[in-house]
Amino acid sequence: MDRPRPRHVDRRDQGLRRQRTVTQGAAFGAAALAVAFGWVFAQPTEAPATEPAGNSEKLPATKVPATKAPATKAPAKDKQKQPAAEESEEPELKAPEEPPAEEPEQEQEQQPDARSGGS
Amino acid sequence: MTGTRVAPARATFPALGTTAVLLVTDEAALPEAERLLRDELEAVDAAYSRFRPDSEIMRLPHGRAAPVSPLLAGALRAALRAADATDGLVDPTVGQALVDLGYDRDFAKITPSGDGFTPKPAPGWWRVRMEGDSVIVPHGVLLDLGSTGKAYAADRAAAAIFEALGCGVLVSLGGDLATAGPAPGPAAPGPSGAPTKSPRGASEGGGRWLVSVGDDHQNAGPGDPVVSVRSGGLATSSVTRRAWRRGGRPVHHIVDPRTGDVPAAVWRTVTVAARSCVDANAAATAAVVRGDGAEAWLRGLALPARLVGHDGRVVAVAGWGTHG
Numbered sequence: 346m347d348r349p350r351p352r353h354v355d356r357r358d359q360g361l362r363r364q365r366t367v368t369q370g371a372a373f374g375a376a377a378l379a380v381a382f383g384w385v386f387a388q389p390t391e392a393p394a395t396e397p398a399g400n401s402e403k404l405p406a407t408k409v410p411a412t413k414a415p416a417t418k419a420p421a422k423d424k425q426k427q428p429a430a431e432e433s434e435e436p437e438l439k440a441p442e443e444p445p446a447e448e449p450e451q452e453q454e455q456q457p458d459a460r461s462g463g464s
Numbered sequence: 465m466t467g468t469r470v471a472p473a474r475a476t477f478p479a480l481g482t483t484a485v486l487l488v489t490d491e492a493a494l495p496e497a498e499r500l501l502r503d504e505l506e507a508v509d510a511a512y513s514r515f516r517p518d519s520e521i522m523r524l525p526h527g528r529a530a531p532v533s534p535l536l537a538g539a540l541r542a543a544l545r546a547a548d549a550t551d552g553l554v555d556p557t558v559g560q561a562l563v564d565l566g567y568d569r570d571f572a573k574i575t576p577s578g579d580g581f582t583p584k585p586a587p588g589w590w591r592v593r594m595e596g597d598s599v600i601v602p603h604g605v606l607l608d609l610g611s612t613g614k615a616y617a618a619d620r621a622a623a624a625i626f627e628a629l630g631c632g633v634l635v636s637l638g639g640d641l642a643t644a645g646p647a648p649g650p651a652a653p654g655p656s657g658a659p660t661k662s663p664r665g666a667s668e669g670g671g672r673w674l675v676s677v678g679d680d681h682q683n684a685g686p687g688d689p690v691v692s693v694r695s696g697g698l699a700t701s702s703v704t705r706r707a708w709r710r711g712g713r714p715v716h717h718i719v720d721p722r723t724g725d726v727p728a729a730v731w732r733t734v735t736v737a738a739r740s741c742v743d744a745n746a747a748a749t750a751a752v753v754r755g756d757g758a759e760a761w762l763r764g765l766a767l768p769a770r771l772v773g774h775d776g777r778v779v780a781v782a783g784w785g786t787h788g
Contacts, residue, residue: 436548437765438747439739440782444768445691445698447785448674457676457690458472458487458648461700461735462639 469649469672472634479505480614481515482638487673488625489632489648497625501635504621511536512609514559521607529598535620537597542616543609546746547589553750555721557586559606562719565726583724610717615699615745618642622741634673640699642741647671647694677735677770689770691785697741701748702733720753730755733772736762737784743767 473491475498477484484505488497511533512521520536532540543556564581592607593600601607609616614637622635626644633644649671675698678688691698703718703726720727734751738744747767751758759781762769768784 436545438546438549438743438767440766441693441696441737441739441768443694444783445675445693445737445785446672448690448692456471457674458474459485459634459636459641459673460639460676460678461636461641461698462678462702462705462733 469674472632472648472673475501477502480509480513480617480637482614483636485634485636486625487634487636487648488629489646489671490629493629493631497629497631497633500625500628501621504624505617505637507535508539508613508617512539512607512613514606514608514610521609524599524601524607526601526603526605529593529595529600531598534597537594537599538620539609539613539616540592540599540607541594542742543612544589544592544594546612546742549743550746550750552589552721553753554611554746555586555589556607556609556612557589557592557605558719558721558724559608560584560604561586561721561724562608562610562717563606564724565719585724586719586721588721611749612742612745614638615640615642615697615741618741619697632671640697640741640745641673641675641693642697643673643693643695647673678733689785693737696737696739697744698735698737699741699744699748700733700735701745701752703729703752704732718749718752727753728755729774731758731771732774734758734769735771736767736769738767 470489472487472489473494475486475494477498479502484501486494486498486501488494509516510519512535513519514522516522520533524530524532540556543554546554547556561583564583587602587605591602591605618635618637618640619642622633622642622644625631625633625635630645632646632648635642672692672694674690675693676688676690677698677700701718705717718727719725731752734748736744736747736751738747744767747762747765747769751762751769751771754761759769759771759779762771763781766782768782769780770784771779771781773779
């Protein structure tokens with residue numbers, strides 16, 4: 346003849362199951378969060394080639410990061426620092442000593458030396 | 465501008481996915497000049513071809529400083545300087561944008577694709593750092609020196625040939641021209657009987673290179689003008705060449721780094737004269753990308769230019785076509 350299980354044993358089993366469920370849920374949640382954060386921070390950041398209008402005034406003012414953040418915009422012209430080798434090369438496109446002269450009609454009949462066009 | 469003019473000696477051969485044209489004022493120097501040019505272009509191809517997995521630029525590590533050859537260092541400096549000078553409109557970090565557009569192999573091997581794509585802005589040239597002869601390429605950045613790379617090679621080759629052989633030289637790589645030394649023609653003799661030369665070796669006499677200008681560097685079109693150039697560089701950027709279809713619409717090889725897409729269709733072809741071929745190329749490409757306002761920008765820089773709109777209108781700025 347089966348004896349009924351004491352009620353306190355059922356309660357103990359129920360508590361163990363609940364505890365296990367909570368523990369497993371927490372573990373899965375933590376793992377999912379870790380994967381999600383890893384994926385988010387693994388994405389390469391996109392940056393516009395030029396500074397978005399007004400972007401410089403929207404920086405947070407409360408906290409300064411402990412380490413220098415990667416650049417997200419072009420440095421200002423007057424503040425850009427280049428190594429010494431580049432400093433000698435002015436970042437300006439230089440005009441020719443003399444502009445190209447269009448050849449008169451009779452000269453146009455002469456075979457040109459070269460041709461400049463799209464490639 | 466008149467007078468008997470001796471045509472220069474010429475050599476033409478395929479190189480860097482386009483056509484190389486070499487002109488020298490001394491016919492006897494042509495074989496050696498051609499050898500020098502071929503060597504130079506082979507070195508360029510090995511240093512910064514985007515289509516060779518074994519090229520130096522494609523083997524660069526990301527995220528840390530890596531030493532580079534003097535040739536690649538010079539080309540990178542020229543590209544970064546061009547980016548700076550054009551407010552980022554000519555940006556060497558557009559490599560991935562070009563790949564997304566379908567330009568991921570030699571142009572001759574590109575096939576039209578109906579697949580759509582989402583353009584992404586270029587990461588930004590300022591992320592690439594040069595420290596002496598080392599470079600740091602950030603993760604996720606694919607470099608493409610296509611815009612300034614050929615022009616830099618032309619400048620380098622012309623200067624090297626003039627230095628070695630002493631004759632006038634014109635090097636054209638796909639229609640981007642660099643000159644060095646005295647231009648062909650009746651140069652005025654200097655005190656020693658030799659033609660006088662400027663610091664860059666350009667003739668101060670009457671010599672000139674005759675260059676026709678148009679949409680295509682190989683085939684002349686009706687009404688294409690011929691201009692005379694005494695020194696410096698001349699470059700043309702055009703959207704009529706290296707164009708294909710992607711996602712059901714026409715695209716081409718000139719990318720707006722701000723969007724990662726082709727620029728607005730304002731200028732079809734822009735030709736610019738400058739002190740060097742790199743500067744001319746950067747200005748011409750930036751003008752195509754800039755679209756509206758490019759004339760004023762070029763005028764402000766005093767860069768003589770000829771702009772042809774998609775509607776066929778021609779605009780000449782900064783003394784293009786006339787002697788001052």
